[in-house]
Amino acid sequence: MVSDPTPSCEFVADVLAGRTRAVARLMTRAEAGTDECRPAMAEIYRHTGRAHVVGITGVPGCGKSSLVTAVTQAIRAEGRTVGVVAVDPSSPFTGGAILGDRIRMGDLVGDPGVFIRSMASRGALGGLARATLDAVDLLDAAGFDIVLIETVGVGQDEVDIVRVADTTVVVSAPGLGDDIQAIKAGVLEIADLHVVSKADRPDANKTVTELKQMLMLGLRDAASWRVPVIATSAETGEGIAELLAAIDKHRTHLSTDGNLADRKRRSAEARTLKIAEDLVRRHYAARRDAATDALIDQVSNRKLDPHSAARQLLGTLNSEITS
């Protein structure tokens, strides 16, 4: 049954028509990082920008997958469609991954208005995988109204999501850390919306209060977005409708005060830079020859400083990458 694979470009029309197999296959091609799919993905990109991209982030085990499931059900109840890209970590030792976000999303499966894709981080830092945004583009172009990105469980500093999502939801579980944790810089700062999950637990109120107090320390003018703190329980359904209303309200806020264009531009910038960085790494890894070895040797022997070597390296790689 070995046959020549279908060229990626032949999937584009089917993606735009919302056909699952085509969307899924192009995601795999983009994830594999082949150059073959790039013209197809370039065409897809021209059809994006319509979906509301919502990032959901938080520490491991704080309830992101359960929240994604509950929010997706609420969105579906209103008749809108949802794409989900759920990122889980790859093993740093073997490169393999167990992607378990679907375990908690079982109730969503079988609904044609929901497309869930699990993705391994493959060593990318920052909470996303390299191909996450390609997957988001495909879901956007396929016509999904809202695309939810569930990041890997993050620590305090993995904040890539804020550069790519229109709306960022930070999930905190009750009982983790005191109020000093809440005024530290990092993940908590990037929230457009705070969610305190597992609100059915007795200590959830304390976390809500701490987050609200943290937010009151920040200065803002009357017109700026007021970050809400919403207590939710995927178990009882508490707060889910309120959260969805807040997500929609944030999108409206962005489009009325002009920040949406700013965010989209910031996302375009971050993405372009990231790809440039990846291209440099890939071409360097592929080329590693005597000349680059000699360059690294010079740095290692203190004959050349790393800055000058990096500039020389860029000069060499430049012609290859752009050709």
Next chain:
Amino acid sequence: MTSEDDKIRVLIAKVGLDGHDRGVKIVARCLRDAGMDVIYTGLHRTPDEVVSAAVQEDVDVIGISLLSGAHMTIFPRVIELMRDADAEDILLLGGGVMPDEDVVELKAMGVAEILLQDTPPAEIVATVKRLVEERGPR
């Protein structure tokens, strides 16, 4: 369509009223340690859910673990749904405890391989790799 990042994707599922998932978790772990991306769906899935998830995830392999004795009902249903979804390029593997004569029949229906309870982990990994390679790029 190969590249350094071209990983084998496997969806591992428990279907029906079968709550024993220790074995399937070990299998998932072995495949992960062999560098594959393994999507685990959890317990009590329906054939419908498994096939629809496999299509969205664009996996190379569906692995269904069955210890309940319902294999002669569940596998034909999965195969039928895969056909309906135009997803016959996905390899279907079964694992668990089944009589030898059922294994013969299941393979005739289109299950690529049945790995019984005494299969060593290394052989599971080797079988998945071999079958994906034989199928070729898609």
